Amino acid sequence: MIRFLLQLIGILILIPAVALGTLRFENRTADGPSVLFPGGELVSGELYSGPEPDWSFTDNISTIELQLNDSLSSRLIWVMESDGKIYIASGYMQSFLGRLWKHWAVQADQGDGLAVVRIDGVRYERQLIRINQGPELEGVAAKMTAKYRAPTTREAIESGSTWIFELAPRQG
Amino acid sequence: MKMANYLFLCVVIAVAVAVTVLYAPGVAETIESRLLVFLSTNAR
Numbered sequence: 217m218i219r220f221l222l223q224l225i226g227i228l229i230l231i232p233a234v235a236l237g238t239l240r241f242e243n244r245t246a247d248g249p250s251v252l253f254p255g256g257e258l259v260s261g262e263l264y265s266g267p268e269p270d271w272s273f274t275d276n277i278s279t280i281e282l283q284l285n286d287s288l289s290s291r292l293i294w295v296m297e298s299d300g301k302i303y304i305a306s307g308y309m310q311s312f313l314g315r316l317w318k319h320w321a322v323q324a325d326q327g328d329g330l331a332v333v334r335i336d337g338v339r340y341e342r343q344l345i346r347i348n349q350g351p352e353l354e355g356v357a358a359k360m361t362a363k364y365r366a367p368t369t370r371e372a373i374e375s376g377s378t379w380i381f382e383l384a385p386r387q388g
Numbered sequence: 389m390k391m392a393n394y395l396f397l398c399v400v401i402a403v404a405v406a407v408t409v410l411y412a413p414g415v416a417e418t419i420e421s422r423l424l425v426f427l428s429t430n431a432r
Contacts, residue, residue, distance in 0.1 A: 223394050227401060234402045235419055238409040242416065251424055 248281050248290055255290045258283045261337045271297040284320055285330040294364055298355035305360060306379045321379050342383040349374045356380055
């Protein structure tokens with residue numbers, strides 16, 4: 217009887233595990249992420265060229281799609297505008313699980329940081345530059361706290377708990 | 389159930405679930421939307 221129950225439990229765990237694994241596998245090459253799973257290369261949408269936009273319109277946007285060039289995977293992420301620049305954040309970076317979960321941030325920090333973001337259907341080629349310290353972090357932390365109700369401080373960022381990247385224009 | 393039969397059953401179920409998620413219209417969207425509702429209701 218116990219053996220049967222254990223086998224039944226195994227099957228009940230197997231079904232959702234396979235379903236979620238399949239969904240993640242299916243989405244890995246999609247044109248952008250879903251709400252739950254990372255996607256592939258951002259393909260559709262006009263590629264922006266021109267002067268640096270007024271990023272204040274992102275105050276009304278909850279998440280943007282971020283794709284790193286290395287590796288070609290995309291995810292949804294918060295965006296904060298501060299002093300005419302836009303920033304993204306990656307939290308929980310001082311824990312092993314956090315770094316595993318937010319592996320993209322490690323890749324962006326250690327790699328070339330080349331990325332594409334898609335906002336309102338328009339793609340922007342950017343370069344992720346990690347901001348470790350500096351007075352601009354005050355504004356970013358304040359925006360993150362106000363916009364997302366995710367209390368953050370400059371000190372938390374400078375301690376490495378939360379990583380902040382500027383989505384800077386590409387050089388050259 | 390003998391272990392060999394059980395493992396065979398697991399493989400059959402796994403393949404059936406994967407094929408259903410991949411090819412049955414609307415299944416993937418339904419699972420994801422229900423999971424999202426669950427997470428948004430329970431996540432803190």
